[in-house]
Amino acid sequence: MSIPWSQTLRALASGTAALLLASCGGHAGSSNHDILITAAKPDRLFVIDAGSRSITHEYRIPGADGWLGGIVLSPDGRIAYVLVNHMESIAGIELSSGKQVFRADLSAPGERVKCLFAFDVSPDGKELVVYENPTQLKADEYVVEEPRFAVFATNAGLEAKAARTYPAPRRVHMILSKQDGKSFYALGFELYEYAFGDGKLLEQRGIRSWDHPGHSIPDLLAVWPVTEGTGEFVTPIYSNATVPGGPAGGVPTTSLMTLDLKNGALTYQDFEPTAALIFSAVGSPVRKEAFGVYSALTKVDTAQGKLAKRVNLDHTYYAVNLSTDGSEVYIGGAMCDVGFYDAITLEKKGNLRLPGCPDQALATLRVIHHP
Amino acid sequence: MKHLLLRCLVLLGPAFALPALAAPPDPSAVRAHCSGCHRESSPGHFDRISDMRKTPEGWEMTLFRMHQVHGVVLDDDARTQVLRYLTSVGGLAPAEAAPARFALERRPNVQDLSLGDEMGVMCGRCHSLARAALQRRDAPEWLKLAHTHVGQWPTLEYQQSGRDRFWWESATKELPAKLAALYPLDTPAWRKWSAGTHASPVGRWLVWGHAPGRGDYHGTAVIAARGTDGYSATYTLTYADGTALNGTSKSVVYTGYEWRGSATLGQDDVREVYALSEDGARLSGRWFVNGHAEVGGDWHAARAEGAPAVFAVLPRALRAGAATEVVVVGRGLGTSPAFGAGVTASAVKALPDGLHATLAVAADAAPGVRPVTAGGARNADAAVVYAKIDRVVIEPQYGIARVGGGKVAPVIGQFEAVGYIDAAGKPGGIALGPLPASWSVAPHDEQAKAAEDVKFTGTMDASGKFLPAVAGPDPQRPFSGNNVGDLAVIGTVKDGDRSVSGKAHLVVTVQRWNTPPIY
Numbered sequence: 001m002s003i004p005w006s007q008t009l010r011a012l013a014s015g016t017a018a019l020l021l022a023s024c025g026g027h028a029g030s031s032n033h034d035i036l037i038t039a040a041k042p043d044r045l046f047v048i049d050a051g052s053r054s055i056t057h058e059y060r061i062p063g064a065d066g067w068l069g070g071i072v073l074s075p076d077g078r079i080a081y082v083l084v085n086h087m088e089s090i091a092g093i094e095l096s097s098g099k100q101v102f103r104a105d106l107s108a109p110g111e112r113v114k115c116l117f118a119f120d121v122s123p124d125g126k127e128l129v130v131y132e133n134p135t136q137l138k139a140d141e142y143v144v145e146e147p148r149f150a151v152f153a154t155n156a157g158l159e160a161k162a163a164r165t166y167p168a169p170r171r172v173h174m175i176l177s178k179q180d181g182k183s184f185y186a187l188g189f190e191l192y193e194y195a196f197g198d199g200k201l202l203e204q205r206g207i208r209s210w211d212h213p214g215h216s217i218p219d220l221l222a223v224w225p226v227t228e229g230t231g232e233f234v235t236p237i238y239s240n241a242t243v244p245g246g247p248a249g250g251v252p253t254t255s256l257m258t259l260d261l262k263n264g265a266l267t268y269q270d271f272e273p274t275a276a277l278i279f280s281a282v283g284s285p286v287r288k289e290a291f292g293v294y295s296a297l298t299k300v301d302t303a304q305g306k307l308a309k310r311v312n313l314d315h316t317y318y319a320v321n322l323s324t325d326g327s328e329v330y331i332g333g334a335m336c337d338v339g340f341y342d343a344i345t346l347e348k349k350g351n352l353r354l355p356g357c358p359d360q361a362l363a364t365l366r367v368i369h370h371p
Numbered sequence: 372m373k374h375l376l377l378r379c380l381v382l383l384g385p386a387f388a389l390p391a392l393a394a395p396p397d398p399s400a401v402r403a404h405c406s407g408c409h410r411e412s413s414p415g416h417f418d419r420i421s422d423m424r425k426t427p428e429g430w431e432m433t434l435f436r437m438h439q440v441h442g443v444v445l446d447d448d449a450r451t452q453v454l455r456y457l458t459s460v461g462g463l464a465p466a467e468a469a470p471a472r473f474a475l476e477r478r479p480n481v482q483d484l485s486l487g488d489e490m491g492v493m494c495g496r497c498h499s500l501a502r503a504a505l506q507r508r509d510a511p512e513w514l515k516l517a518h519t520h521v522g523q524w525p526t527l528e529y530q531q532s533g534r535d536r537f538w539w540e541s542a543t544k545e546l547p548a549k550l551a552a553l554y555p556l557d558t559p560a561w562r563k564w565s566a567g568t569h570a571s572p573v574g575r576w577l578v579w580g581h582a583p584g585r586g587d588y589h590g591t592a593v594i595a596a597r598g599t600d601g602y603s604a605t606y607t608l609t610y611a612d613g614t615a616l617n618g619t620s621k622s623v624v625y626t627g628y629e630w631r632g633s634a635t636l637g638q639d640d641v642r643e644v645y646a647l648s649e650d651g652a653r654l655s656g657r658w659f660v661n662g663h664a665e666v667g668g669d670w671h672a673a674r675a676e677g678a679p680a681v682f683a684v685l686p687r688a689l690r691a692g693a694a695t696e697v698v699v700v701g702r703g704l705g706t707s708p709a710f711g712a713g714v715t716a717s718a719v720k721a722l723p724d725g726l727h728a729t730l731a732v733a734a735d736a737a738p739g740v741r742p743v744t745a746g747g748a749r750n751a752d753a754a755v756v757y758a759k760i761d762r763v764v765i766e767p768q769y770g771i772a773r774v775g776g777g778k779v780a781p782v783i784g785q786f787e788a789v790g791y792i793d794a795a796g797k798p799g800g801i802a803l804g805p806l807p808a809s810w811s812v813a814p815h816d817e818q819a820k821a822a823e824d825v826k827f828t829g830t831m832d833a834s835g836k837f838l839p840a841v842a843g844p845d846p847q848r849p850f851s852g853n854n855v856g857d858l859a860v861i862g863t864v865k866d867g868d869r870s871v872s873g874k875a876h877l878v879v880t881v882q883r884w885n886t887p888p889i890y
Contacts, residue, residue, distance in 0.1 A: 135518075
């Protein structure tokens with residue numbers, strides 16, 4: 001698949017844009033009780049009250065070593081599991097106190113283990129399944145080993161060791177627990193479903209071998225496992241679609257892949273010839289809509305499979321989420337602010353700049369609803 | 372045959388009989404600093420180290436990585452000794468390095484090697500293919516390099532240039548044997564070269580070259596031995612406009628032919644990447660400014676002693692109906708250079724590197740390539756007579772510049788307007804060389820126009836040099852975007868009362884954060 005150079009580069013080049021907007025406090029008239037969680041380099045974890053656009057807690061994650069990435073929440077919203085230490089550790093931070101209550105350091109002497117973004121907690125909150133990419137460090141060579149899934153008990157404390165491991169395919173970038181707690185999905189070359197208990201491969205469905213006639217092998221890599229509002233994972237997926245009378249190589253096309261974690265339903269829906277990059281997406285709990293973000297905020301009408309609205313942003317954001325009532329879009333990642341947008345009009349409603357302008361980089365923007 | 376050989380030896384002169392000053396390979400520094408991890412599995416054979424061959428730059432990158440990733444600390448002496456040993460026992464023969472020397476010479480805007488689709492996607496998406504082509508390993512060691520790639524950079528399989536394929540499978544199952552077939556460790560060329568005695572660069576040299584945007588230069592170099600294993604050089608050079616380009620250099624010759632010098636040349640501190648020809652008669656390559664590898668010049672040198680020879684005419688293009696001041700670089704040129712019918716030389720003056728002459732070119736002198744003879748020597752295509760410039764081609768046709776700022780210097784874009792005349796039997800015409808031109812930039816396409824790329828990306832100076840803008844978010848641009856863009860470069864050459872223009876494409880792009888000696 002190819003996106004015109006200039007479009008790609010312009011979009012990428014905007015990723016370092018500075019943000020001079022100040023915090024807009026005093027969001028009035030909202031019944032919004034959402035709490036947002038984000039993280040920023042080198043080691044900061046933020047708890048944000050979405051309604052008042054204010055930070056309620058700021059914590060330091062021990063041993064982050066300057067790098068942090070994905071955030072996964074415990075089902076009760078008490079603990080944030082954060083990938084830190086250059087993908088080699090997962091820290092569980094209690095959100096009420098900032099205390100580290102869980103720690104899995106994946107590497108060991110002679111073996112460096114990286115978690116390539118993919119980890120999730122089981123629906124009962126008792127286990128954490130982590131995708132591990134191990135490399136043997138020998139005196140004068142690296143020996144790349146086969147990847148594996150490692151399952152940790154979340155009550156294993158600060159020196160957690162895997163309770164069990166089982167083989168995994170290469171190049172998995174996301175793990176999503178199915179809501180029945182019996183299995184989890186791994187996204188990589190294909191969509192794999194594994195039994196939580198014994199790691200048995202239950203099913204393998206298309207991503208690379210997707211059943212989407214007239215489309216090339218697609219490209220998919222989103223590392224923001226946002227599902228809390230709907231129980232569905234929605235992500236952009238790119239391919240070249242054959243169009244009657246169109247160019248020989250096909251037309252670059254953006255589709256949405258939706259995986260329902262309640263029942264495993266998997267759908268692909270085209271919605272536009274690729275006109276803007278989208279890094280991550282989220283579905284709406286109240287309307288047949290999805291929202292995607294990068295240097296523009298995109299709203300997709302998923303009932304009709306078409307672009308509903310798009311607005312350019314001040315700079316690039318990687319992460320997107322939606323308020324529990326579906327009225328507000330939250331955007332974060334990439335730089336040092338969280339943006340608040342009206343889900344109907346895509347009008348900017350507010351902005352919260354993180355103190356010191358730290359780099360959120362790949363951090364997931366998560367939502368916890370407090371009724 | 373014997374007679375010919377003797378004659379050649381006589382012609383080559385005494386400098387060629389001297390062996391290079393390189394000391395015999397001494398493994399003690401490698402034994403002291405590397406064998407802690409790289410086991411000396413048999414005397415002088417260090418695991419992994421002895422299983423590959425590279426250029427001096429390749430080994431420098433290895434030492435850099437050993438320092439940065441594995442904490443190896445070498446002082447300057449130890450580093451030099453280690454580098455000498457590695458390049459002596461694990462270098463590339465001249466013929467092996469030749470196809471990819473452009474990468475060592477850091478030539479900007481060159482076309483990379485073409486090694487087929489598979490190599491293109493597996494290696495060429497991140498590296499120049501020259502980088503692979505400048506290494507020699509057997510299949511097991513190429514396999515270990517695949518492990519190094521993913522072991523050290525585990526996101527490799529995930530990034531856009533890797534994830535569209537079963538990268539690891541290809542890299543470990545198919546590619547090692549293919550790379551080993553293309554670039555094996557043990558080759559006849561290396562066996563022969565590493566067993567041979569190599570020429571010394573010591574002596575007097577005639578020098579000529581071209582610095583894009585600045586012009587032709589010429590003069591002499593004197594190279595002397597420095598210490599036990601290095602060289603020093605003194606340059607007495609002049610640009611075509613008379614500006615001095617003098618300098619001095621300190622160099623080391625690795626692998627028996629790889630001249631690497633640190634020099635001052637005119638106002639600049641430069642790096643010299645030259646190759647001594649296998650017969651020791653030529654020293655050629657490119658010099659470039661420290662910190663701005665894209666700024667530099669071609670370098671040609673030939674021994675000052677030897678049989679008469681015409682090496683170059685500067686400038687090469689002679690306009691019919693005009694008088695042109697030229698320098699002929701060569702040896703034993705005498706006082707009567709000849710450029711063919713309709714060209715008359717006068718005011719011939721001897722120079723240390725050849726001669727200077729004023730050429731009167733008749734208005735009806737036949738256009739085309741002219742052989743040049745002087746002192747009994749002949750160069751079949753040293754000059755071109757032209758009556759009219761038929762075309763101007765801007766070089767490079769496709770160029771890259773990079774915005775700069777902070778710790779990363781900008782990468783400038785240097786363009787030249789090369790004139791051509793049409794000629795029967797020569798489909799591409801005959802090149803006249805770079806000609807003086809006036810310069811401008813314009814939007815490359817509608818998108819560039821809408822984004823006002825001309826306004827934001829930088830400025831073009833009078834010498835065809837594009838100076839990129841400062842990097843970083845620009846609040847005046849959409850998305851606070853960087854000052855990147857897409858430009859057309861237009862160069863216009865005056866040809867009597869006419870103007871002839873050419874156009875090229877310039878992409879002004881983002882900084883390159885990782886700038887190793889071999890991309």
